[in-house]
Amino acid sequence: MIIPFLRDGTQGAVTVTLERVNDPAAIGKHPSAGGFPCCTAEVDFPGKGYRALFGWVQLVRSTDNSSAGAAFDMDPFYLFEDAPSPYALFGINPTLFDAPSRIKRCPLTWTAHSYLAWTPMDDTDRRVPPLVGFSWGFNIDSASRITLQQVQSLTAADWDVHVPYLGTSHPGWVLDESKARQ
Structure with a gap:
């Protein structure tokens, strides 16, 4: 999936590939x-140097996390x-x-919200304006079968739902609501 984004009037894109791990050793896994x-998400942006600085914010909701799947947590x-x-x-x-896995294949639902964001270098606040986001993950059923969740683009409202949690988790940062809602 290719997801376009705009930063300071310059067009970029994120190419997301989700595949099943067939050779764990090839990617450094057990x-x-x-x-x-x-999951691999590659950024294509024509800016150079500081103009190409971006960051990935990833949150995960999993039935084995601290809320038993009721809420998203920072990806650990x-x-x-x-x-x-x-x-x-x-x-x-x-x-x-990212290549999440579990040693035991118990019933589980695991969903990530992955966001490309950036922090303006000319700002005195450490702000995190989002650019684009997508959802992906996997499920394990009672027969231990793993099903991949298809990659889906996230909306501005999806990011905005995470802003209160992100602000509490990272009080030294200003987590911007998406421009689409401002």
Whole structure:
């Protein structure tokens, strides 16, 4: 899926690929990850240097999270779980890569909301204006079968629902509501 976005009048796009993991070792995962999803989202933006700085904010709702699937939490990427930033990844045209899995294949619903955002360098506040978002994930049924959730574009309203939680989780950052709702 290709999702276009506009930043400061310049057109960009995110190409999202969701596939089933057939060779866990090839992506650095344990053999138990076979059959689970692998999501890659590549940013294509013509800006250079600081004009191409973006970040990925990812939230996950899972029936095995702290709310038993009732709410979204920050994606628990263990390398940066104590970092006070809402970004899971940040850099020049950063690629989002995620391959969630579970050792036990118990019934589960796992959904991610992944957002490409940016932080203006000329602002005194550390703001996070969203650019584009998409949803993806997987389900495990009672027979231990894994079904991938198809990639779907998210709306401005989807981001705005997450803003109160993101603001509470990251009080040093200003989480902008989407421009479509302002």
